Amino acid sequence: MGFWDTITDLVDAATPWSTAEAEHPDSHKSPQGDAPLGGNAPAAPAKEISDETTAETDKEEKAEDETAEVKKNEEPAEEEEAEEEPEEEEEEEEEEQDPKDKFEDDCKNSKQCAPAKHHYDECVERVTSQESEGGAKEDCVEEFFHLAHCATQCAAPKLWSTLK
Amino acid sequence: MFARSGLRSTQRVFAGARNGAINVTKRAASTSSGAEASPVRLNIAAAASTAVAIGSIAWYYHLYGPTAHAMTPAEEGLHATKYPWVHQQWFKTFDHQALRRGFQVYREVCAACHSLQRVPYRAFVGTILTVDEAKAMAEENEYDTEPNDQGEIEKRPGKLSDYLPAPYKNDEAARFANNGALPPDLSLMVKARHGGCDYIFSLLTGYPDEPPAGAQVGAGLNFNPYFPGTGIAMARVLYDDLVDYEDGTRASTSQMAKDVTEFLNWAAEPEMDDRKRTGLKVLVVTSILFAATVWVKRYKWAYLKSRKIAYAPPKDANVQHRQ
DSSP states (O other): HHHHHHHHHHHHOSSSSSOOOOOOGGGGOOOOOOTTGGGGSOOOHHHHHHHTTSSSSHHHHHHHHHHHHHHHOOOTTHHHHHHHHHHHHHHHHSSSSHHHHHHHHHHHHSSHHHHHHHHHHHHHHHHHHHHHHHHHHHHHHHHHHHHHHHHHHHHHHHHHHHHH | OOHHHHHHHHHHHHHHHHHHHHHHEEEEEEETTTTOHHHHHHHHHHHHHHHHHHHHHHHHHHHHHHHHSSOOOHHOOOOOOOOOOOOGGGOOOHHHHHHHHHHHHHTGGGGOOOOOOBBBGGGGGGGBOHHHHHHHHHHHEEEEOOOOOOOOEEEEOOOOOSSSOSSSSHHHHHHHTTTOOEEEEEETHHHSSTTTTHHHHHHHHHHSOOOTTOOOTTTTEOOOTTTTSSESOOOOOTTTTSOOOOTTOOOHHHHHHHHHHHHHHHHHTTTTTHHHHHHHHHHHHHHHHHHHHHHHHHHHHHHHHHHOOOOOOOGGGGOOOOE
């Protein structure tokens, strides 16, 4: 306890406002606290599979496991997953679309982005017909950019008011 | 160089013109009785000089007018949309619950490929984790000890002062595991890319279901409009409900991307909250000082402002009028 501590204590005692303390997050602790890095998470169905293998602490293997896990999620038709996951959960996932996709789809079809969408659709039509005739002479990247720019711009405020 | 020599040559031309003009006026003065310049010749001179002026402008635009774009829009990449990040406002801090979620996403997804080597475990204490959580997390990893008496380097569990471990032993191992592409360290990523948070959020959420018609996507690459060149070696990594948030937030793709981006912003700029608080303190102190100077000025000027200069005319009796 130095001289300065005394002063700060006195100031603390005299100030009318109180100090905010964050809530203790321990109540959420998961049973598997021992898996490296990823251990703090409550087990997701896909996670359980990898948690069994992460007992070996070899980091590279772990990295590969997680990569595999990421890849796995790309294909929802994974057998193991299908076995373990109850069916209702999958239905839920299909119902709840990512809000970003939803807002952007709405925006793409709105009047605001109609010109960009028109150009993009026309380009896609043109290029696909070129492809079927032999080779595409152009691509629709620029048209895609304009449409994506319009849609994200329009969706940004709506998205931020939805996300936490 | 060119510009300077060009300038010098024009100076010379001007000097010549000036001399010529002086000579002409001298000559004109000496031959004032000569014939006047005919109006036709004057008109021709005016028209010619105007033509030269217009021509020089045209020539300039021919040379420098059109901007040359060395890169196509696809090579530039789509410019990331600006999102209204709350933590980027002047008087707002990081949302530490979001940082906690973002760290979870980093640990469970990104850490498989990306290191975060500039962040020590101690940095998490009080900002994202409690001391005990951070200690427990550090102890899950092994680090080299100092050489012991026999010169052997042993392993010890991690401490708060240790830095986060990298997923690969070295860059070569990282490249080998990722088809030759190096997943960069994410510690300073938010500061290292044009667009910062907006770019990273857009990059993570911007993978379209399929590339636009006709687009060329190289072998082993994925189409992402925001990545310069549009072909990125990192495949889409975030999918809805990939992680299970401990606070019950729904883990949609965009939610995870937002959280991990804010977390990466914290990793690159952990001093931000303190910096803003210090900034506010500076504003408070300077405004107090400014108010004090205003009062001091009023005090110092008080006698000047309140003085009264009066002219008391001398009494008639004392004045001698001379008439």
